[in-house]
Amino acid sequence: MTTHTSVRTTEQNLIGKAALVTGGSRGIGAATALRLAREGAEVAVTYVNGKEAAGDVVRGVEALGRRAVALRADAGDPEDAAGAVTAAARELGRLDVLVNNAGVGVLGPVETLSLEGVDRVLAVNVRGVFLASRAAVAVMPRGGRIITVGTCMTQRVPGPGGTLYAMSKSALVGLTKALARELGERGITANIVHPGPIDTDMNPAGGPFAAGQAAVTALGRFGTAEEVAETIAHLAGAGYVTGAEFAVDGGHAA
Numbered sequence: 001m002t003t004h005t006s007v008r009t010t011e012q013n014l015i016g017k018a019a020l021v022t023g024g025s026r027g028i029g030a031a032t033a034l035r036l037a038r039e040g041a042e043v044a045v046t047y048v049n050g051k052e053a054a055g056d057v058v059r060g061v062e063a064l065g066r067r068a069v070a071l072r073a074d075a076g077d078p079e080d081a082a083g084a085v086t087a088a089a090r091e092l093g094r095l096d097v098l099v100n101n102a103g104v105g106v107l108g109p110v111e112t113l114s115l116e117g118v119d120r121v122l123a124v125n126v127r128g129v130f131l132a133s134r135a136a137v138a139v140m141p142r143g144g145r146i147i148t149v150g151t152c153m154t155q156r157v158p159g160p161g162g163t164l165y166a167m168s169k170s171a172l173v174g175l176t177k178a179l180a181r182e183l184g185e186r187g188i189t190a191n192i193v194h195p196g197p198i199d200t201d202m203n204p205a206g207g208p209f210a211a212g213q214a215a216v217t218a219l220g221r222f223g224t225a226e227e228v229a230e231t232i233a234h235l236a237g238a239g240y241v242t243g244a245e246f247a248v249d250g251g252h253a254a
């Protein structure tokens with residue numbers, strides 16, 4: 001009897017490509033950086049507070065045989081948001097993929113949200129993505145990919161407290177579609193991924209609001225950062241997909 005050993009491999013579609021993942025020190029961003037590297041890409045990540053965590057991601061990418069760099073850049077700061085893109089392109093020698101992942105989730109009754117809170121969420125979740133995307137367009141060759149992380153709450157809001165967060169992420173749907181139209185003739189695509197409840201520091205599967213979130217998904221569970229990274233990596237390699245929204249939400253929107 002012959003024994004067949006099956007070895008699961010990842011396609012290396014991204015060899016020779018360079019990617020920037022904003023907010024890549026933890027959670028979905030860190031998983032994405034590692035996944036893109038497994039598929040062959042050189043990777044830059046940004047962080048704000050997690051210098052050590054970002055260093056761990058850099059070492060993880062390097063262990064896969066790819067070049068990596070961590071850049072401290074606050075997506076809420078206009079100079080940092082654009083500057084991280086030019087720095088990544090400079091450090092890696094090119095930029096083919098931008099993953100707009102950095103984001104903040106501020107939830108609460110609409111009357112309780114402060115003006116400062118509103119401005120900060122819009123600065124990080126919306127303006128930072130716009131400025132990073134604009135800077136990326138200036139350096140990306142044909143075949144460039146802009147992939148933005150939205151939320152399942154742009155499609156369905158299952159309870160109260162999400163006005164600011166859902167509003168901010170919904171702006172990214174319009175940005176993505178408009179970018180797709182504007183950049184199509186340059187061979188650059190723009191797509192948006194909407195995660196459902198994903199087990200990260202931002203939204204732990206053991207947190208106080210976790211059971212209710214899992215219950216509104218069709219699969220009845222939280223997703224993992226790696227499950228979101230898988231779709232982002234697919235889009236980084238896909239040529240004929242643009243202006244599209246992808247729910248990676250366990251059926252939250254179903």
Ligand SMILES: NC(=O)c1ccc[n+]([C@@H]2O[C@H](COP(=O)([O-])OP(=O)(O)OC[C@H]3O[C@@H](n4cnc5c(N)ncnc54)[C@H](OP(=O)(O)O)[C@@H]3O)[C@@H](O)[C@H]2O)c1
Pocket residue numbers: 022023024025026027028029030046047048049050051073074075076101102103104105124149150151152194195196197198199200201202203
């Ligand atoms: N987890 C979920 O259930 C869920 C669901 C839908 C959408 N999302 C979206 O997915 C994205 C990632 O979320 P996550 O759950 O992975 O979050 P997370 O675990 O809190 O990680 C956030 C990452 O973003 C970085 N970051 C935060 N503020 C930043 C800023 N101003 N500039 C640059 N980097 C910043 C953090 O870096 P430092 O720690 O170094 O500061 C960290 O690497 C966000 O856009 C979030 O809105 C998450």
